[in-house]
Amino acid sequence: MPTSASAMSADPPLDPLLPVIPPAPDLTGTLLLDRYCLLRKLGVGGMGTVYEAEHVTIKKRCAIKILNPEFAHRSELVERFLQEARAASMIGHENVVEITDFGATPTGSVFFVMEMLVGEDLSETIKRSAPLPWSRAATITMQICRALQSAHEKGIIHRDMKPENCFRIERSGNPDFIKVLDFGIAKLTGEDGSSGRLTSTGMIFGTPTYMSPEQAQGMRVDHRADVYAVGVILYELVTGKVPFTADNFMGILTKHMFEDPPSPSEAAPETVILPEVEALILKAMQKDRGLRFQSMRELMDAIQDVGTDAAPVIVVPERRSRPNTGPTQFRPRTAPINLPTVETVAPRRGGVFGVALAIAAILGGAAVALYGLGGDPDQPVAKDTPTPTQAVVVAAPPEAPPTKAIEAPTKVEPPAEVDPPAPAPVRVVLTTNTPAEVFDAAGTQRLGMSGDVGVALTGAGPHKLLLRAAQHEDLAIEVKDPTEGQRLEFTLKPKAKKSGVAKVTKPPKDPGDGKKPPAETATPPAENPGSGTKFGLKDPFKKIGG
Numbered sequence: 001m002p003t004s005a006s007a008m009s010a011d012p013p014l015d016p017l018l019p020v021i022p023p024a025p026d027l028t029g030t031l032l033l034d035r036y037c038l039l040r041k042l043g044v045g046g047m048g049t050v051y052e053a054e055h056v057t058i059k060k061r062c063a064i065k066i067l068n069p070e071f072a073h074r075s076e077l078v079e080r081f082l083q084e085a086r087a088a089s090m091i092g093h094e095n096v097v098e099i100t101d102f103g104a105t106p107t108g109s110v111f112f113v114m115e116m117l118v119g120e121d122l123s124e125t126i127k128r129s130a131p132l133p134w135s136r137a138a139t140i141t142m143q144i145c146r147a148l149q150s151a152h153e154k155g156i157i158h159r160d161m162k163p164e165n166c167f168r169i170e171r172s173g174n175p176d177f178i179k180v181l182d183f184g185i186a187k188l189t190g191e192d193g194s195s196g197r198l199t200s201t202g203m204i205f206g207t208p209t210y211m212s213p214e215q216a217q218g219m220r221v222d223h224r225a226d227v228y229a230v231g232v233i234l235y236e237l238v239t240g241k242v243p244f245t246a247d248n249f250m251g252i253l254t255k256h257m258f259e260d261p262p263s264p265s266e267a268a269p270e271t272v273i274l275p276e277v278e279a280l281i282l283k284a285m286q287k288d289r290g291l292r293f294q295s296m297r298e299l300m301d302a303i304q305d306v307g308t309d310a311a312p313v314i315v316v317p318e319r320r321s322r323p324n325t326g327p328t329q330f331r332p333r334t335a336p337i338n339l340p341t342v343e344t345v346a347p348r349r350g351g352v353f354g355v356a357l358a359i360a361a362i363l364g365g366a367a368v369a370l371y372g373l374g375g376d377p378d379q380p381v382a383k384d385t386p387t388p389t390q391a392v393v394v395a396a397p398p399e400a401p402p403t404k405a406i407e408a409p410t411k412v413e414p415p416a417e418v419d420p421p422a423p424a425p426v427r428v429v430l431t432t433n434t435p436a437e438v439f440d441a442a443g444t445q446r447l448g449m450s451g452d453v454g455v456a457l458t459g460a461g462p463h464k465l466l467l468r469a470a471q472h473e474d475l476a477i478e479v480k481d482p483t484e485g486q487r488l489e490f491t492l493k494p495k496a497k498k499s500g501v502a503k504v505t506k507p508p509k510d511p512g513d514g515k516k517p518p519a520e521t522a523t524p525p526a527e528n529p530g531s532g533t534k535f536g537l538k539d540p541f542k543k544i545g546g
């Protein structure tokens with residue numbers, strides 16, 4: 001069970017002066033912008049309430065998130081709220097919730113309109129079904145990675161990735177289609193890599209269970225904080241447990257900063273977890289962000305490489321010492337401590353919350369002062385992290401074949417400049433009517449699985465491949481000119497029953513005639529009309545946000 005801010009709502013409030021926020025009035029039945037009728041409340045988050053609604057003219061269902069009226073006069077909060085819409089709409093990716101409109105309520109608050117998602121958030125799936133088999137965990141994680149890769153390419157960092165913000169819906173026959181939500185605390189990176197902070201000075205936002213060490217320390221975050229959070233999500237998907245738990249959020253943050261996560265196979269001894277899966281999770285969760293996958297693309301590649309002969313993922317052991325808050329870790333303050341403004345957003349289920357005071361407690365008070373007074377926010381957690389050449393083998397199971405072992409890295413010489421660069425592989429998604437393994441044409445080298453994880457193909461093609469699924473005929477296919485993200489659909493024929501009397505409810509048995517069907521022509525599926533559409537959103541509230 002993930003621990004989130006709300007799960008710890010029994011804790012004393014961060015600040016006794018934190019105002020108690022009255023519940024927002026129920027606006028069911030209200031007509032917004034003369035076209036959206038609010039039908040029912042779907043849920044309440046940290047900043048607003050989400051309603052199911054209907055566009056009265058075109059009768060289309062949608063979801064509308066309305067900022068809690070208590071916050072409507074706070075320009076910073078209005079700005080952050082609208083940023084959620086702006087960020088998601090800027091990304092325009094099929095795995096990111098689609099935002100279609102903005103508006104104001106008659107009571108002077110603001111709202112935005114989203115596609116209505118029917119399904120459940122990933123925390124529900126985890127509660128019910130985790131540990132998930134690798135193929136399913138990988139399919140889900142790949143979609144999260146794609147959404148975030150796309151966000152990062154546009155300079156947007158999510159900063160609050162957690163299963164609750166990944167909605168699982170069924171789409172085009174895929175029951176595990178993921179939509180990433182809640183860019184409410186997303187950060188837009190400036191050209192210089194700095195961020196336009198929307199938070200009050202010294203405030204730290206996020207959810208402790210999934211929070212990167214640098215975020216927990218209030219350092220400036222970059223896209224690698226999302227890599228860390230996705231590592232934690234994947235850990236939870238394959239083990240059914242989160243890596244760090246404690247009685248309160250300070251305890252969790254401290255562990256993120258200073259403790260090694262238990263290896264996934266220790267966390268779930270009853271589950272078979274491949275060593276390379278274990279390694280990639282631990283790499284995504286390295287404390288030092290310089291040792292993590294440096295991009296979602298790298299993480300996707302590692303996921304894709306599981307079960308192939310690709311080079312092993314390297315996890316570098318880290319040494320950390322808890323700071324004594326002295327000048328070697330934090331610059332001493334030179335002015336009286338001004339505790340940062342405590343956000344007036346009530347801590348709720350997994351919601352945005354301020355933990356500056358918690359950090360003060362962990363680090364003895366100096367840290368908060370530092371963050372508020374211009375200390376170096378990029379001070380690393382530990383200065384003594386070994387360089388990669390000091391790495392040793394970790395987490396390699398005794399029976400792991402040498403190619404799969406997690407090995408110490410060796411120094412890689414830069415390639416000779418005269419060599420033309422090798423063509424980069426592209427990832428092609430092969431959709432099949434039944435989960436199928438993908439092999440080379442000879443059926444000897446396994447390249448991956450069908451489904452959203454995709455298969456990496458290098459070069460222009462044509463690529464002759466073989467799809468193989470239990471109880472189905474092998475299917476030889478050809479991919480002519482693969483392009484990144486291309487989706488191709490294939491149908492594998494169930495094997496005919498020997499007796500020739502096929503029952504509808506049971507899969508037919510292998511006829512053993514050894515015949516192979518002819519290569520099928522790849523036909524991309526019809527475009528999903530609802531996904532990936534970019535809206536040229538106008539922000540009518542730009543002035544409000546200041």
Ligand SMILES: Nc1ncnc2c1ncn2[C@@H]1O[C@H](COP(=O)(O)OP(=O)(O)OP(=O)(O)O)[C@@H](O)[C@H]1O
Pocket residue numbers: 042043044045046047048049050063065097114115116117118121164165181182184348349350351352
């Ligand atoms: N587009 C949508 N379609 C269907 N349900 C949605 C949609 N967006 C949000 N919800 C649901 O509405 C509820 C409130 O969502 P919201 O994003 O405000 O809350 P949260 O994620 O709990 O809060 P916070 O913003 O504090 O993290 C959640 O249960 C969420 O799953």
